[in-house]
Amino acid sequence: MPDLLLELFSEEIPARMQRAAARDLRALVTNALVDRGFVYEGAAAYVTPRRIALNVVGLPAVGQDVREERKGPRVGAPDAAIQGFLKSAGLASLDHAKIVADAKKGEFYVAVIEKPGRRTLDVLAEVLPDIVRSFPWPKSMRWGAGSAAPGALRWVRPLHAIVATFGPETEEPEVVPFAVDGIAAGDTTRGHRFMAAAAGMAGPIRVKRFDDYVATLERAKVVLDLDRRKDIILSEAKTLSFAQGLDLVEDEGLLEEVGGLVEWPVVLMGTFEEEFLAIPPEVIRATIRANQKCFVLRRPDGSLANRFLLVANIEASDDGAAIAAGNARVVRARLADARHFWETDLKALPDYRVRTDLKPLDQRLQKLIDSRSVFHEKLGTQGERVERIVSLAQRLAPVVGADPALASRAGHLAKADLTTEMVGEFPELQGLMGRYYATAQGEDARVAAAIEDHYRPLGPSDRVPSDPVGVAVALADKLDTLAGFWAIDEKPTGSKDPYALRRAALGVIRLVLENGLKLPLVGICHEAEPETAKRSMPRLPEAFGGRVVSADAVSLLAFFHDRLKVHLREQGARHDLIDAVLSLDGQDDLLLVVRRVEALGRFLASEDGRSLLAGVKRAANILRIEEKKDGVSYGQGPDVTLILERGEPAEKALVEALHAAREQAAAAVGREDFAAAMQALARLRGPVDTFFDQVTVNADDPALRRNRLELLGEIRTATRDVADFSRIEG
Incomplete structure (x- = not known):
């Protein structure tokens, strides 16, 4: 069967857009054909x-007849209706239509339209221009003399050939x-920008089909497959490293990027002076990687x-010596800048009007506070946020087993490195540089790590802090963010989460679970709400677990529950067991929620658990039917005296078992x-089974019937002390 080969040849496409562009082209063309x-x-x-x-392989030469x-x-x-029908059906007269009789509607005209299958080549000529014109680049441009004309082609970079x-x-x-803006489709491409000529393949190169196309490009020094280029880079990098007795620091993100920067990858090694190794290694890596x-x-x-x-895009005649030397000169210059930032940050700020007794990192914090830098217009400044983090870290310290003084100090300095030269140059190093600077000025190691x-x-996939001081400050930072944005009604909606609140909530969940923390989230979130938000928006009260807290804190707990469900399901927990536990009132201790779910799962895996679940569901089904019929809810508890006087033996046994089990x-x-x-609940299995075997719930005597329904309600209530069995499947 025929195959399609399509190539869109342009100036350099940004590496970050390449993978998505390939996926989009495949989806657009194949979807158009299938449609x-x-x-x-x-x-x-x-x-x-x-x-x-x-x-695209295995396409038919001609489409199916219709x-x-x-x-x-x-x-x-x-006549107007007749003429409209003829025109829409493409018929010259009614002689080309047939008459069909309907028993209810009478006789009506039917046009039988037969269309031969279209040639695939014609369909491709129809759909491909539209795909090129509407291609979903994140950013695109126009070029050339006709770029200002209405409907001019937009592409990521100037498109040269198809x-x-x-x-x-x-x-x-x-x-x-077909053609797009004067660019006619053809069967010629071009090889490597610089090396094709040396390979004897300068100028346009004619190709036929995909296999021929790939082989031709290879001879013209182009490796078509991005993943194959990445494999070549990684293999050569490891070989070069091994030859020098060194190990490659692998970086998948960088590998993806450099794979998108070259068509013919050549890995080279460069050097820089040993003296630069005095800079923190993360800074060296960030400098060399970013620049x-x-x-x-x-x-x-x-x-x-x-x-x-480094990864070059050419095979140089000197084996890359000049390229490596040129890159080394730039690396040295960048590392010299980084060293300057590092040494500057370690010093006090003589030109800044602060107390001279403050250490360098404290002076950086004072600079942050004095700058009145805004965290969010409704949540105050960065300085006010630091105060909230300190207060919350102190509040959490006893809960997580941390020293309150160390938690306070770590919270106080946590954001100080935001004004340093190094973080200004490499924002991704925030926190890490704070640790280096805190260590340099003699802070407690636990404070620096936090x-x-x-x-x-x-x-x-990121690691979770385990030191109590770090846990306290990490929780304070995330809970302050969540409580603040919840209080000003800036919650995630659909796929939009501009403040990364889902990530913050998952961070809290992992901190709690992996450190085995018992944390009353609603109360803490209520206390964490910023005063600025409280002043700007009224706090609506809501009862929760015997306490009165803000409605926002209760709403935030529901968000935690949603994130916890996702987290537990990814670890293999049953969704119905999670719902059965979370449906209980007052479930704001996530660690206890997880322990309940685990215990419930083990219980229901046993014969006693499965049997009791069947009995509870049977009771719940009867209650649902009878409550709807009677217009009442049975849950006040049975009249024990009536059971003792007139009840069946199985009723008496069930009452005793329920009392003991509860x-x-x-x-x-x-x-x-x-x-x-x-x-304890498992001991109900026998009495519940016996009750249903020997007792008629819907007795003729209204008093007995009502009392037996109340007894079923007691079964439902007893199990709800542990979980809502009605939400469990099976």
């Missing part, structure tokens, strides 16, 4: 800095006949080496022994 009834066997897209390519019956007006309808061929492997492919897109190397002892790896760790975890389960829940609570 028109053209199926295919497979499709793959490729990208280099100067081209996006697509190969037969359509179009219903028209009734026989004898007005390859579009279609045909079977055994025949000469045809060029898809030169180079990889750093590590010695066997784990320390950085004074060497780096300054770095208070931003963590930054994502699902007492034991409540005591177990009180001491947070959820396994014991489940075991």
Whole structure:
């Protein structure tokens, strides 16, 4: 079957856009074909800095024939309706329509429209120009003399040529006949910007189909597949490193970027002076990575080496010596700047009017406070936020087992590095540089570590702080953010989360669970609400667990519950068990929620658990039907005297079992022994089964019926002390 080869050749495409552009091209073309009834066997897209390519295999040469019956007006309808029907159906007269009889509606005209399948080549010529014109680049430009004309082509960089061929492997492919803004599709491409000529392939290169295209580009020094270029870079980088007795510091993000900067990757090694290794290694790596897109190397002892790896786009006649030397000159200059920032940050600020007894990092904090830098217009300045973090860290310190004084000091200095020269140059080093500066000025090691760790975890794969001081400040930072933005009604909506509140909530959850913390979230979130927000927006009270807190704190707890559900489901927990626990009142201690879910899962995996669940669900179903019929809710508890006087033996046994089980389960829940609570409920299995086997709930005697329904309500209430069994599937 015929294949399509499409290439859009342009000036250099930014590396960050390449992967998405390849996906978009594949989706746009294949979706357009499928929408028109053209199926295919497979499709793959490729990208280099100067081209996006697509190969669609197994397309039919001609589409399927189409037969359509179009219903028209009734026989004898007005002439205007008849003429409209003929025009829409493409019929010359009613002689080309047939009459169909309907028992209810009478006779009406039907047009039978048969269309032969369209040639795939014609369909491609129709859809491809529109795809090129409407391509969803994040940013695009116009160029040339006609760029100001209405509807002028926009592309990420100037588009120079289009390859579009279609045909079977055994025949000469045809060029898809279309043009976009004067750029006609053809069957010629170009090789490497600099090396194609040396390979004897200067100028336009004719290609036929995909296999021929890939091989031709390879001879012209272009590796079409981005993933293959990445593999080449990684393999050569490791080989060069090994040859020098060093290890490559792998960086997937950088590898993806440099793979998008070259069409023919060549890995080279450069050096810089040993004296620069006195700079923190993270600074060296950030400098070399950000400015030169180079990889750093590590010695066997784990320390950085004074060497780096760069990826060139050409094979130089001197084996890359001049390229490596040029990059080394730039790296030295950048490292000299970084060293200047580092040394400047370690000094006091003689030209800044602050107390001379303050240490350098404290002076940086004072500069941040005096600048009145705004954190958010409704949440105050950065200085006010620091005060909130300090207060909240002190409040949390006893809960997490931290020294309140150390937590206060760490919270006080946590944002001080935001005004340093180094963080100004490399914002991604905030927190880390604070640790270095805090260590340099003699702060407690736990304080220094907490300054770095208070931003963590930054994502699902990031590590979680474990030192109590770091945990206290990390929680304070995230809870202040969440409570503040909740209080001013800046909550995530749909896919939009400009303040990364979902990440902050997940960070709190992981801090709590992985450190085994019992944290009453609603009360803490209520206390964490900024005074600025309280002044600007009224606080609506709401009862929660015997306390009166703000409605925002309760709403924020629901957000935590949603994030916790996602987190637990990713770890394999059943969604219905999570819902069964979270539906209980007062569930703001996330650690206890998780322990309940785990205990409930183990209980329901046992025979006793499964049997009790069946009995509870049976009771709940009966209650739902009878409560709807009677217009009342049964949950006040049965009349024990009536059961003792007139009840069946199974009723009496169930009442006794319920009383004992509730007492034991409540005591177990009180001491947070959820396994014991489940075991107490397990003792209900036999009495519940016997009750349903031997007792008729809907007795003829109204008093007995009502009392037995109240007894079923007692079963429901007893199990709700542990979880809402009605939400459990099965």
